[in-house]
Amino acid sequence: MSEQQIADRALLELGKRLIAEDYRFVTPTPLTHERIYKxxxxxxxxxxxxxxxxSLPFDHTLFPREELATLEQAGIVERHGSLWRSTVRWSSLDGLLFAHxxxxxxxxDSVFFGPDSYRFALLIEAHLQQHFEPLRRVLDIGCGAGVGALIVARARHDAQVLAVDINPRALRLTAVNAELAGVNNLSVYHSDLLGSVDGLFDLIIANPPYMNDSQHRAYRDGGGALGEALSLRIVREALPRLQQNGSLVLYTGVAMVAGDDPFLESVRPMLASDAFTWTYRELDPDVFGEELLKPGYEQAERIAVVALTVTRRP
Incomplete structure (x- = not known):
C-alpha cells in the first residue's frame, strides 16, 4: 500500500474505535466553536x-505510546511544541460518523462539516421520503465529507451513487466515511461539477460553498459578488443532465439585498421552461450573521439558507 492508503486505513481504524466507544459529537458553527475554544x-x-x-491540544499521556506513534505516522495527530493536536475532526450525524x-x-483544501451538513441531510431525507421512483444513478456535486452521498446510498441500496469533488482530500475522506458506514454502492471521482462525468442522473444533489470569501478557499468561496456564482453554475449544468422524473436538490445560501433574493431572480429564467417543475423555500432566514461585517457584504441585510428542488417532467 502507498503511504496515503496506509494513512487512510489508520483513519478508518480510528473511526471504528470511536464507534465502538460510542463517540458522539455534534459540530457547531465556527463562531460557536471559537467561543467554546476561548x-x-x-x-x-x-x-x-x-x-x-x-480540537483541543493534548499531552502524550492521553494515548498509549504505540498508539500515539501510529496516529502520528498516519498524519492524524501532529506535534505542537510539547503538546499534540488532531488534524481531523469526527462528527456524528444520523447514526453515521464523519471524518472532516x-x-x-x-x-x-479543508473539508467543511457543520450545521449546514445537518440541514442538508434532513433536506435529502425529506426528498427521498416524498419520492419513491427508482434511483439508478445519483450524483453528489462537491461531496465534501460525503454527507449527501452517504445519506442516499444508505437509503437506496440499488442506486449507483457517485460523489465528485475538485478537492482530493474531500474524496479521500468521503471514501473513508463510506467504508466506515458499510456502504458499498458509492464511488468517488475527481470532477469540476459535472465536467468529468457522463450521462443522465435520476437525482443530483449539491451543498456548494456560498460565502464571499476573501481568501478564496474552495470549501467556502461561492464566487460572484455575494457567493452565488457556483450555485447558479450548478443549476445551469445540472438541469440538462436530469433523466425524465429526475430531480436536482440544491441546498445553498443567499445574501439578501434590500428585501430581494438575487439568487432566485437569477435562477428563474433557467426554470421558465415547461420541461421542469420546481419549488423554492427558505430553510433558515438568518445564518452566519457575523459575515455581514466583512468587506463585500455592505449591501446585504441577511444571509439565508434555501432549498431549490427542480424535477424534469416525464
Missing part, C-alpha cells in the same frame, strides 16, 4: 471528544 483556553483535552471534536477537517478550517 472558554477552554489553556485547558488540555481530557477525552476523545475534546481531541477529535473540540480540524478546527479552525484555515487550510485551502
Amino acid at each position: 472558554r477552554a483556553a489553556g485547558s488540555l483535552a481530557k477525552d476523545l471528544r475534546d481531541v477529535f471534536g473540540w 477537517s480540524v478546527y479552525p478550517t484555515t487550510q485551502t
Whole structure:
C-alpha cells in the first residue's frame, strides 16, 4: 500500500474505535466553536471528544505510546511544541460518523462539516421520503465529507451513487466515511461539477460553498459578488443532465439585498421552461450573521439558507 492508503486505513481504524466507544459529537458553527475554544483556553483535552471534536491540544499521556506513534505516522495527530493536536475532526450525524477537517478550517483544501451538513441531510431525507421512483444513478456535486452521498446510498441500496469533488482530500475522506458506514454502492471521482462525468442522473444533489470569501478557499468561496456564482453554475449544468422524473436538490445560501433574493431572480429564467417543475423555500432566514461585517457584504441585510428542488417532467 502507498503511504496515503496506509494513512487512510489508520483513519478508518480510528473511526471504528470511536464507534465502538460510542463517540458522539455534534459540530457547531465556527463562531460557536471559537467561543467554546476561548472558554477552554489553556485547558488540555481530557477525552476523545475534546481531541477529535473540540480540537483541543493534548499531552502524550492521553494515548498509549504505540498508539500515539501510529496516529502520528498516519498524519492524524501532529506535534505542537510539547503538546499534540488532531488534524481531523469526527462528527456524528444520523447514526453515521464523519471524518472532516480540524478546527479552525484555515487550510485551502479543508473539508467543511457543520450545521449546514445537518440541514442538508434532513433536506435529502425529506426528498427521498416524498419520492419513491427508482434511483439508478445519483450524483453528489462537491461531496465534501460525503454527507449527501452517504445519506442516499444508505437509503437506496440499488442506486449507483457517485460523489465528485475538485478537492482530493474531500474524496479521500468521503471514501473513508463510506467504508466506515458499510456502504458499498458509492464511488468517488475527481470532477469540476459535472465536467468529468457522463450521462443522465435520476437525482443530483449539491451543498456548494456560498460565502464571499476573501481568501478564496474552495470549501467556502461561492464566487460572484455575494457567493452565488457556483450555485447558479450548478443549476445551469445540472438541469440538462436530469433523466425524465429526475430531480436536482440544491441546498445553498443567499445574501439578501434590500428585501430581494438575487439568487432566485437569477435562477428563474433557467426554470421558465415547461420541461421542469420546481419549488423554492427558505430553510433558515438568518445564518452566519457575523459575515455581514466583512468587506463585500455592505449591501446585504441577511444571509439565508434555501432549498431549490427542480424535477424534469416525464
